[in-house]
Amino acid sequence: MNMQPKHFRVIFNGEVADGYDPAEVREKLAGLLKKDAATIERLFSGREVVVAARVNAAAGEKYRRAFAAAGAVCRVEPVNAPDAAPPEAGPPQPPEGASAFPSTPQDGGSMIVTNIESVPGKTIVAHYGLVSGSTIRAKHLGRDIMASLKNLVGGELKGYTELLRESRRQATERMIEQARQLGANAIINVRFSTSSVAQGAAELYAYGTAVSVR
Amino acid sequence: MDLIIFLMLLALGFFAGSYAEKRHYRSIERREKALLRLPAVTLKKVDIPQGKVRSARMVHGSAVISVDYFKRMLAALRNIFGGKVKSYETLLDRARRESLLRMKESAADADIIVNVRIETATIGRSSRGKQRISCLETVAYGTALTLEK
Numbered sequence: 001m002n003m004q005p006k007h008f009r010v011i012f013n014g015e016v017a018d019g020y021d022p023a024e025v026r027e028k029l030a031g032l033l034k035k036d037a038a039t040i041e042r043l044f045s046g047r048e049v050v051v052a053a054r055v056n057a058a059a060g061e062k063y064r065r066a067f068a069a070a071g072a073v074c075r076v077e078p079v080n081a082p083d084a085a086p087p088e089a090g091p092p093q094p095p096e097g098a099s100a101f102p103s104t105p106q107d108g109g110s111m112i113v114t115n116i117e118s119v120p121g122k123t124i125v126a127h128y129g130l131v132s133g134s135t136i137r138a139k140h141l142g143r144d145i146m147a148s149l150k151n152l153v154g155g156e157l158k159g160y161t162e163l164l165r166e167s168r169r170q171a172t173e174r175m176i177e178q179a180r181q182l183g184a185n186a187i188i189n190v191r192f193s194t195s196s197v198a199q200g201a202a203e204l205y206a207y208g209t210a211v212s213v214r
Numbered sequence: 215m216d217l218i219i220f221l222m223l224l225a226l227g228f229f230a231g232s233y234a235e236k237r238h239y240r241s242i243e244r245r246e247k248a249l250l251r252l253p254a255v256t257l258k259k260v261d262i263p264q265g266k267v268r269s270a271r272m273v274h275g276s277a278v279i280s281v282d283y284f285k286r287m288l289a290a291l292r293n294i295f296g297g298k299v300k301s302y303e304t305l306l307d308r309a310r311r312e313s314l315l316r317m318k319e320s321a322a323d324a325d326i327i328v329n330v331r332i333e334t335a336t337i338g339r340s341s342r343g344k345q346r347i348s349c350l351e352t353v354a355y356g357t358a359l360t361l362e363k
């Protein structure tokens with residue numbers, strides 16, 4: 001079996017992603033790494049600076065995402081030999097474990113959700129079985145009246161669209177919550193389904209397979 | 215008196231409905247052109263070398279669209295004779311394209327959307343089986359992949 005490198009280092013050479021204002025990126029990075037302006041200035045010196053010398057794959061990925069969110073481009077490369085990490089450039093050391101980075105609630109925190117049978121670029125290491133989330137929503141009277149008026153002229157019923165989107169989001173969140181309790185970090189092969197259970201109420205259901213990926 | 219109301223509703227449905235439909239189609243076409251660079255495919259596997267994918271996340275878009283009064287009458291007449299219900303074809307076409315567009319718009323920074331599925335559900339059907347509000351929801355969902363530059 002192919003041995004995966006255990007440790008990674010995060011390198012930043014002051015590169016700013018297209019369309020971002022360098023000053024703004026600096027400010028964001030300062031907040032992200034909790035360092036003062038002088039330390040951040042060193043990061044932008046143009047030379048390669050090691051931000052984190054030895055982190056595991058998950059933490060490395062977190063760094064990469066957090067940097068990308070701030071508009072900076074960093075490189076995560078594997079450290080093969082255990083003593084290969086060069087400690088020469090006294091880099092600003094952010095807290096270990098990268099737990100300082102705020103998770104983004106829109107994509108379910110660190111949970112990867114896909115509807116294909118794998119997570120591209122990662123390998124599945126454990127299966128946890130089916131997870132699902134559902135919610136049943138009834139539309140309220142005001143919206144119903146508006147909808148019947150709109151029904152005369154046709155077109156989009158914005159109130160319903162909003163309602164269903166909101167419920168679908170909630171169903172997904174419940175599914176993610178269940179997967180998190182199982183200790184999974186990704187959900188694959190997710191499907192949505194809708195059914196009407198009673199008059200004016202609809203059930204939104206999301207289900208998938210919880211897995212652990214690396 | 216009932217006949218007058220009926221005719222008024224028909225006329226309202228016809229004029230407002232066709233105006234709204236034309237405008238919607240114009241908007242759909244414009245946005246489709248703008249999003250041409252983001253392909254959405256139904257394939258599960260695409261030819262992307264391993265390690266080139268930076269992130270994968272699920273995206274979806276939905277739309278609830280109803281048909282106007284005039285077209286509903288037309289469709290009811292069609293029900294007697296049978297045949298192609300043209301007025302409902304545009305309804306479904308609009309709803310699907312709109313939800314696809316919304317899905318693409320929510321993944322504007324991605325490079326490709328794979329395994330796209332489109333589902334249709336009728337909502338607003340009352341328990342007696344009679345449809346009070348004839349509208350349907352379409353959902354498009356898929357996995358947006360962002361590639362390494």
